[in-house]
Amino acid sequence: MMWSLFFISFISFFTLSHQQFPRLCANRESLLSKECCPAWEGDGSPCGVSSGRGSCQDVVVPEEPDGPQYPFSGLDDREKWPLVFYNRTCQCEGNFMGYNCLDCKFGYYGENCTQWRASLRRNVFHLSHDEKIKLVSYLNLAKQTVSRDYVVATGTYQEMENGSIPMFSDVSVYDVFVWLHYYVSREALLGGPGNVWSNVDFAHWAPAFLPWHRLYLLLWEHEIRKLTGDMTFTIPYWDWRDAQTCDVCTDELMGGSNPPGSHFCPNWKSMIKVLCSKAEEYSLQGVLCDVTEEGPLRRNPGNHNRNLVQRLPTSAEVAFALSLSNYDTGPMDRSANMSFRNTVEGFGDPQTGIGNSPRLNMHAALHVFMNGSMSSVQGSANDPIFLLHHAYVDSIFEEWLRRHNPSSAQYPESNAPIGHNARYHMVPYLPLRRNRDFFISTKELGYEYSNLLNSNQRIAEAMRPYLDELRNVWPWLLFAGLMGGILAVSLVAAFLKVKQRYQWRPMGDWNNPCSYFTAYLFKLFRIPEKKPIILDSITEKQPLILGNVTEETSARNYQTTI
Ligand SMILES: *[C@@H]1O[C@H](CO)[C@@H](O)[C@H](O)[C@H]1NC(C)=O
Ligand SMILES: *[C@@H]1O[C@H](CO)[C@@H](O)[C@H](O)[C@H]1NC(C)=O
Ligand SMILES: *[C@@H]1O[C@H](CO)[C@@H](O)[C@H](O)[C@H]1NC(C)=O
Ligand SMILES: *[C@@H]1O[C@H](CO)[C@@H](O)[C@H](O)[C@H]1NC(C)=O
Ligand SMILES: *[C@@H]1O[C@H](CO)[C@@H](O)[C@H](O)[C@H]1NC(C)=O
Numbered sequence: 360m361m362w363s364l365f366f367i368s369f370i371s372f373f374t375l376s377h378q379q380f381p382r383l384c385a386n387r388e389s390l391l392s393k394e395c396c397p398a399w400e401g402d403g404s405p406c407g408v409s410s411g412r413g414s415c416q417d418v419v420v421p422e423e424p425d426g427p428q429y430p431f432s433g434l435d436d437r438e439k440w441p442l443v444f445y446n447r448t449c450q451c452e453g454n455f456m457g458y459n460c461l462d463c464k465f466g467y468y469g470e471n472c473t474q475w476r477a478s479l480r481r482n483v484f485h486l487s488h489d490e491k492i493k494l495v496s497y498l499n500l501a502k503q504t505v506s507r508d509y510v511v512a513t514g515t516y517q518e519m520e521n522g523s524i525p526m527f528s529d530v531s532v533y534d535v536f537v538w539l540h541y542y543v544s545r546e547a548l549l550g551g552p553g554n555v556w557s558n559v560d561f562a563h564w565a566p567a568f569l570p571w572h573r574l575y576l577l578l579w580e581h582e583i584r585k586l587t588g589d590m591t592f593t594i595p596y597w598d599w600r601d602a603q604t605c606d607v608c609t610d611e612l613m614g615g616s617n618p619p620g621s622h623f624c625p626n627w628k629s630m631i632k633v634l635c636s637k638a639e640e641y642s643l644q645g646v647l648c649d650v651t652e653e654g655p656l657r658r659n660p661g662n663h664n665r666n667l668v669q670r671l672p673t674s675a676e677v678a679f680a681l682s683l684s685n686y687d688t689g690p691m692d693r694s695a696n697m698s699f700r701n702t703v704e705g706f707g708d709p710q711t712g713i714g715n716s717p718r719l720n721m722h723a724a725l726h727v728f729m730n731g732s733m734s735s736v737q738g739s740a741n742d743p744i745f746l747l748h749h750a751y752v753d754s755i756f757e758e759w760l761r762r763h764n765p766s767s768a769q770y771p772e773s774n775a776p777i778g779h780n781a782r783y784h785m786v787p788y789l790p791l792r793r794n795r796d797f798f799i800s801t802k803e804l805g806y807e808y809s810n811l812l813n814s815n816q817r818i819a820e821a822m823r824p825y826l827d828e829l830r831n832v833w834p835w836l837l838f839a840g841l842m843g844g845i846l847a848v849s850l851v852a853a854f855l856k857v858k859q860r861y862q863w864r865p866m867g868d869w870n871n872p873c874s875y876f877t878a879y880l881f882k883l884f885r886i887p888e889k890k891p892i893i894l895d896s897i898t899e900k901q902p903l904i905l906g907n908v909t910e911e912t913s914a915r916n917y918q919t920t921i
């Protein structure tokens with residue numbers, strides 16, 4: 360409690376932004392005028408128009424027909440997004456983006472968004488000790504920090520009496536994302552208890568699945584960077600091919616299982632509150648999730664229904680999906696045959712490519728396997744494993760894009776299930792983005808995956824941890840060199856001994872992973888001493904040098920499976 364208060368006041372010095380609904384537009388006036396064009400603080404003009412950042416424009420929604428899966432119109436607030444709520448929003452120029460053009464486009468940095476820099480998403484098992492601690496601490500911080508810039512809707516537009524009674528709630532930075540995923544995938548309320556339409560989802564079961572989650576992860580990274588000031592942060596991926604068990608479910612990473620009677624490591628004690636996880640209940644009552652707390656995160660990996668999911672996906676299945684040259688096919692839903700999207704999502708059979716698979720596979724298999732909060736579409740983003748999982752799915756998407764180099768016309772213009780056509784605005788993001796804008800290489804979006812680097816880049820990347828270590832010890836080595844050979848040897852020996860002692864007698868209890876967070880704070884004040892000695896780190900990092908994907912994977916399995 361003390362810590363979260365401290366952090367809330369600490370981070371309120373930073374500027375935060377993104378997603379929905381912008382606090383500045385979640386009021387009666389904006390809803391009644393249907394205008395969401397807040398001022399950019401830099402010059403006080405709407406959308407920063409005086410500084411050429413952007414301008415307030417009428418929203419244009421596409422006219423192309425949707426598929427037949429959702430036979431209604433004028434019923435759900437997500438139709439023709441965002442017209443039910445707003446018909447004017449900021450359109451940003453050049454490298455600017457954001458609901459008021461405050462931010463830089465992905466990959467751009469600096470006051471005027473003129474610096475370009477690509478970032479790298481790494482295999483979670485190749486993170487350094489420090490990076491793992493940061494990952495856990497940052498996500499916990501996000502869970503404990505109320506979003507300054509965003510609130511979430513807890514009622515329908517109708518319940519808000521067409522905007523005259525706004526219904527929005529404060530949630531944490533983390534929970535804004537939980538809510539986004541809930542809201543996009545929730546059932547359509549047809550009016551009254553139990554009266555819902557389930558065969559609708561604006562981010563799953565259809566072509567936008569991959570672009571939507573790509574944007575979702577980019578925004579997550581963006582928020583973490585703003586929250587922590589650490590502009591180098593990237594979401595790591597979990598390469599789950601051929602895994603026998605949830606090998607990120609360790610105390611050091613995502614925490615263990617959480618069946619009754621067990622408990623998460625205190626690393627994740629912020630995860631005692633999930634929200635928007637009771638899909639059936641909302642449907643029965645015919646209401647939206649009201650973001651009240653719904654108890655602890657649940658996870659029981661491997662104790663799932665085996666008739667539905669036999670095992671985690673294999674390398675061969677991923678290879679098969681990547682070989683499919685059509686992005687999506689036929690009705691572009693769960694029945695699509697020989698569709699890359701449907702196969703990767705898990706509704707196409709990963710051996711034959713035939714849709715409506717009786718078993719769930721690939722992406723979907725992971726969710727079911729976790730047997731808990733991850734297993735329902737609407738509540739799945741409560742579990743931090745969601746991020747590592749979707750980062751890997753996104754890397755498969757990227758590998759497919761690079762292999763097949765599709766024209767942008769491969770992304771369907773029309774007749775996809777509602778929400779999924781090329782120019783549909785992704786629900787429920789504000790500012791507005793179109794699905795097809797994320798059907799491009801990650802290189803254009805300012806990031807890269809370490810498993811997709813070419814071999815020279817991989818070597819450089821593999822050297823990174825050693826260079827970090829060297830930077831810390833090289834003054835010592837230089838000094839030693841000056842003192843001459845024998846002296847050098849004895850110095851290095853003494854040095855290593857000291858290091859070794861530090862390893863085994865740190866201030867925090869490093870053998871107890873539950874003390875990582877405290878240890879991390881402690882670490883801020885004494886950085887160099889905590890680095891592992893070179894010899895240690897070489898053996899630990901060895902798999903990276905091996906270069907190709909298969910070797911990486913098997914090495915990872917040796918390291919981490921029981
Ligand atoms: C936007 O909505 C407002 C309020 O309903 C309405 O007065 C205005 O005409 C609409 N503008 C456009 C471009 O549709
Ligand atoms: C950003 O642009 C403004 C206005 O053109 C200029 O005054 C300022 O010096 C620029 N800042 C940087 C860091 O280039
Ligand atoms: C909201 O708008 C709809 C359609 O314009 C109208 O039928 C309904 O009466 C309005 N409801 C309220 C509470 O103003
Ligand atoms: C977990 O697996 C059991 C056994 O198959 C199943 O009955 C239960 O519904 C699953 N729970 C979740 C949350 O998926
Ligand atoms: C997919 O293939 C199966 C088996 O050949 C066939 O029965 C089904 O009609 C096909 N589905 C579509 C949407 O083409």
